[in-house]
Amino acid sequence: MRAAIDLFVERGFHGTSVPSVASSAGVAAGTIYHYFEGKEALVNAVFQRWKHAMSAEIMRDFPFEGSAREQFRTVWERMADFAVAHPKEFAFIELHQHGSYLDAASRAIENQTVDFGVQMVLRAQAGQALKPLPPTLLMEFAIGAFRGVFRGAMSGRLPLTRETFMLAEQCGWEAVRA
Amino acid sequence: MRAAIDLFVERGFHGTSVPSVASSAGVAAGTIYHYFEGKEALVNAVFQRWKHAMSAEIMRDFPFEGSAREQFRTVWERMADFAVAHPKEFAFIELHQHGSYLDAASRAIENQTVDFGVQMVLRAQAGQALKPLPPTLLMEFAIGAFRGVFRGAMSGRLPLTRETFMLAEQCGWEAVRA
Amino acid sequence: MRAAIDLFVERGFHGTSVPSVASSAGVAAGTIYHYFEGKEALVNAVFQRWKHAMSAEIMRDFPFEGSAREQFRTVWERMADFAVAHPKEFAFIELHQHGSYLDAASRAIENQTVDFGVQMVLRAQAGQALKPLPPTLLMEFAIGAFRGVFRGAMSGRLPLTRETFMLAEQCGWEAVRA
Amino acid sequence: MRAAIDLFVERGFHGTSVPSVASSAGVAAGTIYHYFEGKEALVNAVFQRWKHAMSAEIMRDFPFEGSAREQFRTVWERMADFAVAHPKEFAFIELHQHGSYLDAASRAIENQTVDFGVQMVLRAQAGQALKPLPPTLLMEFAIGAFRGVFRGAMSGRLPLTRETFMLAEQCGWEAVRA
DNA sequence: AATGAATGAGGCTTCATTCAT
DNA sequence: GATGAATGAAGCCTCATTCAT
Numbered sequence: 223m224r225a226a227i228d229l230f231v232e233r234g235f236h237g238t239s240v241p242s243v244a245s246s247a248g249v250a251a252g253t254i255y256h257y258f259e260g261k262e263a264l265v266n267a268v269f270q271r272w273k274h275a276m277s278a279e280i281m282r283d284f285p286f287e288g289s290a291r292e293q294f295r296t297v298w299e300r301m302a303d304f305a306v307a308h309p310k311e312f313a314f315i316e317l318h319q320h321g322s323y324l325d326a327a328s329r330a331i332e333n334q335t336v337d338f339g340v341q342m343v344l345r346a347q348a349g350q351a352l353k354p355l356p357p358t359l360l361m362e363f364a365i366g367a368f369r370g371v372f373r374g375a376m377s378g379r380l381p382l383t384r385e386t387f388m389l390a391e392q393c394g395w396e397a398v399r400a
Numbered sequence: 401m402r403a404a405i406d407l408f409v410e411r412g413f414h415g416t417s418v419p420s421v422a423s424s425a426g427v428a429a430g431t432i433y434h435y436f437e438g439k440e441a442l443v444n445a446v447f448q449r450w451k452h453a454m455s456a457e458i459m460r461d462f463p464f465e466g467s468a469r470e471q472f473r474t475v476w477e478r479m480a481d482f483a484v485a486h487p488k489e490f491a492f493i494e495l496h497q498h499g500s501y502l503d504a505a506s507r508a509i510e511n512q513t514v515d516f517g518v519q520m521v522l523r524a525q526a527g528q529a530l531k532p533l534p535p536t537l538l539m540e541f542a543i544g545a546f547r548g549v550f551r552g553a554m555s556g557r558l559p560l561t562r563e564t565f566m567l568a569e570q571c572g573w574e575a576v577r578a
Numbered sequence: 579m580r581a582a583i584d585l586f587v588e589r590g591f592h593g594t595s596v597p598s599v600a601s602s603a604g605v606a607a608g609t610i611y612h613y614f615e616g617k618e619a620l621v622n623a624v625f626q627r628w629k630h631a632m633s634a635e636i637m638r639d640f641p642f643e644g645s646a647r648e649q650f651r652t653v654w655e656r657m658a659d660f661a662v663a664h665p666k667e668f669a670f671i672e673l674h675q676h677g678s679y680l681d682a683a684s685r686a687i688e689n690q691t692v693d694f695g696v697q698m699v700l701r702a703q704a705g706q707a708l709k710p711l712p713p714t715l716l717m718e719f720a721i722g723a724f725r726g727v728f729r730g731a732m733s734g735r736l737p738l739t740r741e742t743f744m745l746a747e748q749c750g751w752e753a754v755r756a
Numbered sequence: 757m758r759a760a761i762d763l764f765v766e767r768g769f770h771g772t773s774v775p776s777v778a779s780s781a782g783v784a785a786g787t788i789y790h791y792f793e794g795k796e797a798l799v800n801a802v803f804q805r806w807k808h809a810m811s812a813e814i815m816r817d818f819p820f821e822g823s824a825r826e827q828f829r830t831v832w833e834r835m836a837d838f839a840v841a842h843p844k845e846f847a848f849i850e851l852h853q854h855g856s857y858l859d860a861a862s863r864a865i866e867n868q869t870v871d872f873g874v875q876m877v878l879r880a881q882a883g884q885a886l887k888p889l890p891p892t893l894l895m896e897f898a899i900g901a902f903r904g905v906f907r908g909a910m911s912g913r914l915p916l917t918r919e920t921f922m923l924a925e926q927c928g929w930e931a932v933r934a
Numbered sequence: 935a936a937t938g939a940a941t942g943a944g945g946c947t948t949c950a951t952t953c954a955t
Numbered sequence: 956g957a958t959g960a961a962t963g964a965a966g967c968c969t970c971a972t973t974c975a976t
Contacts, residue, residue: 233500236414239970250937252973261971320555322411355567358557359549363568366548367541367575374540377498389533390541397545397575417945428962433947589856592770595949606958608952617950676911678767711923714913715905719924722904723897723931730896733854745889746897753901753931773966784941789968 223268231313235265235323262323269318272311273331276304281338290351293342294395298368302387305372309382316369336361352398360398367394401446409491413443413501440501447496450489451509454482459516468529471520472573476546480565483550487560494547514539530576538576545572579624587669591621591679618679625674628667629687632660637694646707649698650751654724658743661728665738672725692717708754716754723750757802765847769799769857796857803852806845807865810838815872824885827876828929832902836921839906843916850903870895886932894932901928 225247229238240261244251258264280300285292305312318324319332343357352360371390375382403425407416418439422429436442458478463470483490496502497510521535530538549568553560581603585594596617600607614620636656641648661668674680675688699713708716727746731738759781763772774795778785792798814834819826839846852858853866877891886894905924909916 234412234414236412240972241970251971252938253936255972256935353571355571356558358552359564359568360571362548362552362558363545363571364548366551367545370540370542370544370547371537373544374536379536380534380540386537390537393531393533393538393541393575397571418947419945429946430948430963431961434960439946590768590770592768596951597949607950608959609957611951612956709927711927712914714908715920715924716927718904718908718914719901719927720904722907723901725904726896726898726900727893729900730892735892736890736896742893746893749887749889749894749897749931753927774968775966785967786942786969787940790939795967 223264223271226264226268227272227310227314230265230268231310231317235261235318235321240264262325265318265321265323266325266328269315269324269328270331272308273315273328273335275308276301276312276315277331277335277338279304290346290349291395291399293346294364294398295391297342298364298387298391298394299384301368302384302391305375305387306382306384309372309376312372313376316372339365350400353400364394364398367397401442401449404442404446405450405488405492408443408446409488409495413439413496413499418442440503443496443499443501444503444506446492447502447506448509450486451493451506451513453486454479454490454493455509455513455516457482468524468527469573469577471524472576473569475520476542476565476569476572477562479546480562480569483553483565484560484562487550487554490550491554494550517543528578531578542572542576545575579620579627582620582624583628583666583670586621586624587666587673591617591674591677596620618681621674621677621679622681622684625671625680625684626687628664629671629684629691631664632657632668632671633687633691633694635660646702646705647751647755649702650720650754651747653698654720654743654747654750655740657724658740658747661731661743662738662740665728665732668728669732672728695721706756709756720750720754723753757798757805760798760802761806761844761848764799764802765844765851769795769852769855774798796859799852799855799857800859800862802848803858803862804865806842807849807862807869809842810835810846810849811865811869811872813838824880824883825929825933827880828898828932829925831873831876832898832921832925832928833918835902836918836925839909839921840916840918843906843910846906847910850906873899884934887934898928898932901931 226238226243229243229246232238240254241251243264244254247254254264258267280297282300285296288296324332339361340357343352343360346352347354347357367390368387371380371387374380375386380386404416404421407421407424410416418432419429421442422432425432432442436445458475460478463474466474502510517539518535521530521538524530525532525535545568546565549558549565552558553564558564582594582599585599585602588594596610597607599620600610603610610620614623636653638656641652644652680688695717696713699708699716702708703710703713723746724743727736727743730736731742736742760772760777763777763780766772774788775785777798778788781788788798792801814831816834819830822830858866873895874891877886877894880886881888881891901924902921905914905921908914909920914920
């Protein structure tokens with residue numbers, strides 16, 4: 223799976239061959255089929271493993287009772303920590319978000335995440351901490367902004383550090399706060 | 401090229417076969433090779449055509465003498481108009497931004513755009529209209545946010561209208577202004 | 579046809595495309611089909627034109643009443659003159675001698691030539707001027723030797739001149755004479 | 757490789773399709789690519805294998821100290837034995853001698869052979885056993901003659917036997933001897 | 935469990951040929 | 956007569972997958 227991530231990020235799903243994953247992992251092509259039903263099962267396994275890992279990281283001891291400001295910072299900070307610690311994996315998740323080869327389970331995890339986000343936004347809006355805009359708009363705006371900064375970092379135009387993301391966090395908050 | 405955009409957006413470069421493009425365009429597979437050297441030449445042609453179109457749209461009568469606020473709104477607004485008028489094409493450009501199959505000419509257009517953006521940011525920062533953060537950070541943040549909203553719209557969770565984008569524009573400005 | 583010879587010599591029948599012949603000749607691909615039924619008809623036309631030209635050259639005022647020595651020299655000399663004057667064409671004839679794409683007419687010319695040669699050999703053998711070996715053996719030996727020298731000349735290892743061939747002529751005669 | 761030889765001899769490099777080689781060999785098309793990088797690698801492998809085999813046969817216990825007459829006979833005799841034992845392979849080697857698809861290694865073997873021949877000729881000329889003509893001329897003449905006889909045999913006009921070649925050997929010697 | 939040879943479908947591309955202009 | 960766009964079959968090759976070892 224480690225070998226697969228690198229290749230999937232670099233060349234996409236269709237551009238990555240199973241033999242190349244195998245040789246990159248130092249095993250024979252056939253071996254992959256002992257552990258995964260096929261290529262699709264492999265991407266889905268990787269996707270679910272890391273999407274889950276990231277979600278878990280974000281949710282861990284989440285300050286459900288904290289202020290909207292604190293919650294926003296927490297989510298952003300934890301995504302930043304994850305992205306800095308596992309850039310390849312974060313890129314992988316982002317890149318394959320909408321692949322037609324993702325199965326039901328993968329899509330379910332994705333929806334869960336979105337639902338959680340929307341809940342948070344609604345709660346904050348109820349407390350008039352956030353702008354009274356469609357929750358999805360605020361969510362997509364913020365996530366997109368985070369992703370943009372990550373892309374800048376991956377392409378070498380920004381340092382891939384917690385600091386970079388935390389500077390952006392302030393911007394993000396000012397964008398969405400009431 | 402119209403047929404190609406749809407397929408490239410839907411399935412990616414490697415996931416799109418030349419015969420499928422041909423049949424989608426209502427011609428024989430061989431015909432494509434009268435107009436393009438190969439599959440790579442085709443993506444590059446499409447990319448350059450539309451990236452150029454979008455750049456031209458943004459630059460047209462650009463208020464170089466206007467305020468930072470006005471310039472920001474202008475760029476955002478024009479990107480919005482373009483994205484609403486040509487959603488497939490916008491998605492295509494975003495999706496293939498970093499493809500390893502893009503040639504020098506395609507990358508050159510991309511760099512031009514980035515340079516223009518950085519110039520604008522620097523000028524605005526000189527006038528203390530924007531936060532004193534790395535220009536690239538502000539750029540990637542804003543572009544990412546825009547892209548996030550667009551993604552929300554493409555997935556049907558937001559209406560794909562000028563209004564949606566203009567609501568986000570206000571957030572964007574508050575994110576980056578000093 | 580001139581363009582075709584160059585390409586057929588360089589890349590063989592199957593390695594030469596009709597469009598390449600056309601562009602080399604400065605006409606459109608379709609034009610070739612006004613003059614030849616197809617690719618096979620083209621090779622055959624070229625083959626027959628030049629095989630015929632060479633035969634005619636050899637036969638012209640042939641010293642039917644001369645000595646075996648004189649006849650041998652005449653044939654060799656005229657082949658040499660032809661090969662020096664039209665190296666591409668000579669190479670073409672040699673190369674395509676046995677192509678499965680040659681039609682009946684082309685094969686007929688070829689057989690005619692062989693028959694003529696065998697007649698000459700038989701007459702010379704009757705006069706005990708040549709070794710009493712199978713006529714075909716003597717023929718193939720001599721033609722092969724000539725071809726060998728030509729090949730050496732085409733590859734640049736020997737000068738492609740009448741002199742080169744006439745030196746070889748003496749060897750050739752000593753090989754076959756009684 | 758056995759299947760490939762037959763087809764390459766019959767239809768040439770460009771006229772032979774990889775699938776046809778595969779089906780002739782009783783395997784699937786893809787299988788060929790486990791053993792050879794591609795079609796070119798296949799011809800080169802075949803070429804080198806047999807060119808090397810023939811060279812080895814000729815060189816084996818070569819009478820370096822023998823007379824020019826003996827050396828000439830030895831080379832001719834061994835080529836004859838090889839050609840009679842492996843006619844397809846001999847034809848293959850001759851046919852592809854100058855193919856543009858031959859790689860450096862193949863050309864190297866070829867050059868080695870030529871060098872060896874030239875050395876032999878020079879030594880014999882030093883002993884005044886051969887005509888004082890350009891070594892290449894003598895070589896190309898003799899090899900060409902041999903090839904001519906072989907062609908006659910392959911086309912059925914001469915028996916493909918050691919005897920046929922040994923009759924020609926006498927002619928060959930008389931052609932080149934001083 | 936692991937291997938890797940084998941398969942054959944399918945992808946990219948070329949090209950002989952046709953035909954409307 | 957000439958053109959060259961269009962066609963689609965066929966060629967080279969890759970690759971997901973299977974299976975005997």
